[in-house]
Amino acid sequence: MNKKSIFINIVLVATTLSVATSAYCGTYVYISNTDDADISAYELIAGSSPHLNSIGRFPAGKFVMPMAVTPDGKNLFASVRSKPFALYMYQIDQANGQLKWTGAVPLPDSMVSVSTDKTGKWLLATSFGGHNNSVNQIQTNGYVNPVPAEAFQSGGKNPHAIVFDQSNKFVYVPQLGTDEIKIHSFNASKAKPLSETSTSVALKKQQGPRHIVISADNNFAYVITEMTGEVIVFARDIKSGTLTQIQATSSLPSDSKLVPGRPRPPTGSPEATAFDDSNMIFCAEIKLTPNGKFLYTSERTKSTLSGFEVDPATGKVKYLFTIPTEEMPRGFNVDPSGQFLVASGQKSEKVSLYSINQSTGELALIERVPGGKGANWVTFVKTK
Template sequence: MFSLLRFYLILSGVCLVSVLPSQAASYVYISLGGEKKIAIYQQNEADGKLTHLTDVKVPGAPGCLEVDPEKKYLFASIRSAKEFMSFSINPENGELTLISAVPAGGNAAYIATDRKGRYLLSAYYGEGKVAVHRLKKDGTILPEILQTIPTDKNAHAILPDQSNRYVFVPHTGPNAVYQFLWNEADGKLKANEPAIFEAAPEMEPRHLAVSKDNRFIYFDNEKGSSVTACKLDSESGTLKAFQTISTLPADFEGKNTCADIELSPSGKNLYASNRGHDSIACFAVDPQTGKLKSLGQAATEKTPRSFNIDPEGHFLYAAGQNNGKLAAYRIDSQTGKLTRIDTYEVGKSPSWVEVVKVP
């Protein structure tokens, strides 16, 4: 019916104007610690190809990047300057405009917003602590540190669960995950009971990923070169491990440490990076039990410290910290396996990759 109507309107000389909403754009932001800047690329959502747009200079080596839940603002930990910065994201071209820069209270290895985007949570590797900053609706980070809690050395990441009631902080030094209760009303953390989830010996949990249904939390183990799957008790906010699986092929004998971990948007696959083997370990996720099944490894660039998956789940981008290259992969929608489609020279010491689809 619509095609026939269009045909007659065209014959009548009537111009049709599309009323469809404009296509959202996707951008890739890369922290380049060796050049003190954040590089901005545009992603072609059809084929995954990247086009370099511009760079944003910052006052030190940028590390972890984070976006708010509405994808309007980007937050950065400027590690060597011990600052946090917030930027507005221009949806037309991906450009960043500085909103605020505040003292971080230390060298923050990881930052994350709570699920409502009202607070910025941070974990400090060297200082062994966690902290909370309040965020304004316009993306401003308020300079006053709302709360600081000493934990232990090598606090490596911090992330709330999907319900926004619990927060978890893996530590590579004490080989443990700190468990917190989170009060979204006043932005305060409180130690859970028990306060610590003890990892198996020689594991050293580093980063984490939370399943969409909030039933499972996964940690990649830096020293153990493995991933540990845990059940999350929704009533208590505590963890119970039920599987640990290697990220390496059985015949690998070299040195290796894990770095980053990501669940695909569909939740069907999980990925973790190997530094030493220099690969992305691929897993299938059983939707009922949460158990992982190895799909092998995809070779990547030297020392893959950070990688990220686009929000549609079609492409994965992994940065080689030691050679300044970014590997791009297509994700097979059926199997979850990776196929290398491109390699980009991005700059010195890329330490974080963040793919953002701007509404």
């Protein structure tokens, strides 16, 4: 082989390696662990033998809980709900999913939910105990400006989520304590993008709206109620963002003996010591598959997941099943392909991986892998 041929072969190999590296695509799972004060990370291996492969544990603060990711999948943010309240910032290695801590900035309160907007320029957060919302700018390097662009009262009580619609023009904040959903307008191009004024849609008393998810077509919103365990379905007006309730159905099996829950007293109070919630409904999370065909919810008292079929035309749901899962499943999520569901438990040190039957929505347990203590928030990232 002459020198010219050798040179050409070297160039071809180098080019192939470069293309392979740039085309690398992985799916990663991040789970925040309140008691261990860290974040567990896994790579989701699909194919004929699906598996959650542990890729490390990354330090955070005590009571690290909600997480959010920028739309490009390059930055992860985690809210630490112990004093001093802070937002931990990480860069996501696109080749292997490893987290690189880049610093922490203060948060105005114990933020129970954080979200990034569709442009990746803004981070929104809301506080359950302080009843307030905050808005911080995300710089081009992924660093969050420590000085909030906005910080104001939510207008309700005990907000529990802060979620964008698909158009990035509206933000929904379920108020668990006042049984309503606040609807704010949003304009990413403004210096103060989130409108402090809001409209509101009321739910029944003591339902306790907790988390909300918006359909991919932007036509419907789905809310899980913590106290009554119901899935509330709303039709959305795309222009105004308003919600009109069209269905309310239980997420519990028909033979459930659980009774409606009620707000829990402050931790450490005499009332909390005597509070018996062993037979109360205690729902937590709600998620849709990316194609909108199936919806899932979790209930923490009996440690179960429930599945629903979604009618794409009407948005209404049909209860399918309830299965046992990790103990006290505060957090779970569906992977970006819609083929898998990962569930964690606040009182379990295992993480469950399920396959989702694409025809029936049925969940089949694939494996349980080691996790952390106090696991709660599950976040997926698919690198490009």
